[in-house]
Amino acid sequence: MKIAVVGATGMVGSVMLKVLEERNFPLTELIPVASEKSVGKKIKFGDKEFEVVGLETAVAMKPEIALFSAGGDTSLAWAPKFAEAGTTVIDNSSAWRMNPKHKLVIPEINADLLTADDKIIANPNCSTIQLLMALKPLHDAYNIKRVVVSTYQSITGTGVKAVKQLENEYAGESGDMAYPYPIHRNALPHCDVFQDNGYTKEEMKLTNETKKILGDDSVNVTATAIRIPVVGGHSESVNIEFSKEFEEGDVRKRLSDFPGITVQDNPAVNTYPMPIYAEGKDDVFVGRIRRDHSQPNTLNMWIVADNLRKGAATNAIQIAEYLIENKLV
Numbered sequence: 001m002k003i004a005v006v007g008a009t010g011m012v013g014s015v016m017l018k019v020l021e022e023r024n025f026p027l028t029e030l031i032p033v034a035s036e037k038s039v040g041k042k043i044k045f046g047d048k049e050f051e052v053v054g055l056e057t058a059v060a061m062k063p064e065i066a067l068f069s070a071g072g073d074t075s076l077a078w079a080p081k082f083a084e085a086g087t088t089v090i091d092n093s094s095a096w097r098m099n100p101k102h103k104l105v106i107p108e109i110n111a112d113l114l115t116a117d118d119k120i121i122a123n124p125n126c127s128t129i130q131l132l133m134a135l136k137p138l139h140d141a142y143n144i145k146r147v148v149v150s151t152y153q154s155i156t157g158t159g160v161k162a163v164k165q166l167e168n169e170y171a172g173e174s175g176d177m178a179y180p181y182p183i184h185r186n187a188l189p190h191c192d193v194f195q196d197n198g199y200t201k202e203e204m205k206l207t208n209e210t211k212k213i214l215g216d217d218s219v220n221v222t223a224t225a226i227r228i229p230v231v232g233g234h235s236e237s238v239n240i241e242f243s244k245e246f247e248e249g250d251v252r253k254r255l256s257d258f259p260g261i262t263v264q265d266n267p268a269v270n271t272y273p274m275p276i277y278a279e280g281k282d283d284v285f286v287g288r289i290r291r292d293h294s295q296p297n298t299l300n301m302w303i304v305a306d307n308l309r310k311g312a313a314t315n316a317i318q319i320a321e322y323l324i325e326n327k328l329v
């Protein structure tokens, strides 16, 4: 397998390289791709070094799979060129997610939709992936009517510029700003850009991508997305109203049985998910599971995951593994 990693020098791209290596991905040649300013840089992978190339060179090399994480504009312009050359693109940007011609995939939920004709496959938004991992087994059992989610999102979700901004602020130095305000000792009710409806794009991704992945337009999601000065992962406070009655023990069991979920929920000994412990792990962690006594059939819980791993790199690489295992590339 010849694999291109487009955006290899970025936040998600560098975790993709790490995850490919950790999972012993069946790769014979790595093609690291970035912008013109990085062409010629050396990338270490295993015991070898690979040179960063530009997009045009990468298309000509005809990789079997290209893992894209280089922003929406790059995906819109270049994913079709890779696809035309016979490469299957798995894209981490929002460019193709809501396009009805393209599948939006979390392997544990809907990989079975994939066929050999899917040449551009969309990876969902990081905060959507961890939310849906926990919603799916509960939706199957009790049918979700409405979800109210508030996110507490890591600065790594904004890319290398945001991590640099926080480091500069820690050090008391000035530099490029990824956000309109300081992030150190702050919380910004602002992830991605504001839309005319008063919500940010990140908030609307949670609403729209949920319906597409569950294949169910009746599931209503309302979201508030907050950026906080944390690096290990995103956290979500989630309130879920079901149409059917549930038992808390059954909720815990269904979540524990779902692949990729770890339940961490024992308030008696202060056990609950936190981003410092989720960092570097592939699982989605769920805790603070409790009935909402303010209305019937309603549950509260807290979901944490490393946004660069299951929220981006790991999910994309699981899709690639599924394609290979099922001979779809």
Ligand SMILES: NC(=O)c1ccc[n+]([C@@H]2O[C@H](COP(=O)([O-])OP(=O)(O)OC[C@H]3O[C@@H](n4cnc5c(N)ncnc54)[C@H](OP(=O)(O)O)[C@@H]3O)[C@@H](O)[C@H]2O)c1
Residues within 6 Å of the ligand: 006, 007, 008, 009, 010, 011, 012, 013, 033, 034, 035, 036, 037, 038, 039, 055, 068, 069, 070, 071, 072, 074, 092, 093, 094, 124, 125, 126, 156, 157, 158, 159, 160, 161, 307, 308, 311, 312
């Ligand atoms: N961070 C997350 O948690 C997360 C989660 C899910 C999805 N995503 C998505 O993944 C993408 C990348 O995010 P990131 O956080 O990794 O950003 P980042 O740290 O800023 O990295 C961006 C990468 O894209 C490359 N790039 C930029 N413009 C390019 C161009 N014109 N041609 C080729 N390469 C180009 C950069 O190369 P240079 O180093 O040469 O500039 C770099 O490798 C975004 O679409 C983002 O929405 C991010």
